Amino acid sequence: MTHPTPPAVHLRAAVASRGGRPVLRGVDLTVAAGEVVALLGANGSGKSTTVKAVTGAVALEHGDLELFGTPFAKFRAWHRIGYVPQRTTAASGVPATVREVVSTGRLPQHRLLPFRRRDREAVDRALTAVGMLDRASDGVADLSGGQQQRVLIARALVGSPDLLIMDEPMAGVDAASQQVLADTLRSEVARGAAVLLVLHELGPLEPLIDRTVVLRDGCVAHDGPPVPNTGLHALPGHDHVHPHADHTTPRLLA
Numbered sequence: 001m002t003h004p005t006p007p008a009v010h011l012r013a014a015v016a017s018r019g020g021r022p023v024l025r026g027v028d029l030t031v032a033a034g035e036v037v038a039l040l041g042a043n044g045s046g047k048s049t050t051v052k053a054v055t056g057a058v059a060l061e062h063g064d065l066e067l068f069g070t071p072f073a074k075f076r077a078w079h080r081i082g083y084v085p086q087r088t089t090a091a092s093g094v095p096a097t098v099r100e101v102v103s104t105g106r107l108p109q110h111r112l113l114p115f116r117r118r119d120r121e122a123v124d125r126a127l128t129a130v131g132m133l134d135r136a137s138d139g140v141a142d143l144s145g146g147q148q149q150r151v152l153i154a155r156a157l158v159g160s161p162d163l164l165i166m167d168e169p170m171a172g173v174d175a176a177s178q179q180v181l182a183d184t185l186r187s188e189v190a191r192g193a194a195v196l197l198v199l200h201e202l203g204p205l206e207p208l209i210d211r212t213v214v215l216r217d218g219c220v221a222h223d224g225p226p227v228p229n230t231g232l233h234a235l236p237g238h239d240h241v242h243p244h245a246d247h248t249t250p251r252l253l254a
C-alpha cells in the first residue's frame, strides 16, 4: 500500500497575536508537496505573520501546524525549509562576504563539521542560480538592495530545500532580478520543491503559481486557482482604495 505524500505545510485554524493584538483569526493554509502557493492580501492582513507562524517565529495561540506530516512540536528537519524573510538587508552590520552569507544557509546540513567540497559546490550552484557568483568575494554591504535580495535567495536555496518560503521576494527588485527569481523558482519547482510566496501581485511569477490564498483582516477570503492576467486587485476579497484622476475622492473597489 502506498501512502500519499503529506503536505509540506498544513496549518489549521491558526490564531496568533502580535504586540497583544489579534492578527490571525483562524487561518487555514495547505501547501502540497511540489505545489506553488501565493499568499496575497492588503497591507496588514497577516501575510508575514502567517509565514512566520509556519516557520515557528510567531507562536500559535490556537490551531495546529504540521510540516511534512510532522506536528510542529516534533519537527526537527529544518534543513528541509529555505526561508527568505521580508526585505531586510543581508548586511547585518557584521562585515561578511556574499559567500559567507550564503554558506550560513548550509549550516543545518553539516552542523559544526568543517565545510566539505560538496558544501562549497552547493554554495557555488546557488550563487550561479541567482547570477551572483562573480560577486562571491564582495562584502554584502557593498551590494544594491536587489543584489542583497538575490544573496538571501541563494542562502535559502543552498540546502536544496523541499519547501521554499519567500516573503515578498519581488519587493524593490528590478526587472532583471525579477526574471532571475522567476527562472530560479521554475527550476526549484522542476526539482520538486514546494513554494510558499507572499506577493502583492502575481506579476512575472503568475505562470508558476498553482493556487492563491487571499487574506483579509487575518482570515482567508479566497483559496483557489489564480485568476489569469491579474494582480491582487481582481481577486475576491480585495478591498483597495484608489485615488482616480476623474474623481476628487478615492473610490473603494471590491
Ligand SMILES: Nc1ncnc2c1ncn2[C@@H]1O[C@H](COP(=O)(O)OP(=O)(O)OP(=O)(O)O)[C@@H](O)[C@H]1O
Pocket: 018, 019, 023, 041, 042, 043, 044, 045, 046, 047, 048, 049, 050
Ligand atoms: N512585530 C510586531 N509587533 C506588533 N505588531 C505587529 C508586528 N508585526 C506585525 N504586526 C501587526 O500585525 C498585523 C499584520 O502584519 P503582517 O506583517 O502580518 O501583515 P502583512 O499582510 O504581511 O502586511 P504587508 O503587506 O504590509 O507586509 C499588522 O496590523 C501589524 O501592525
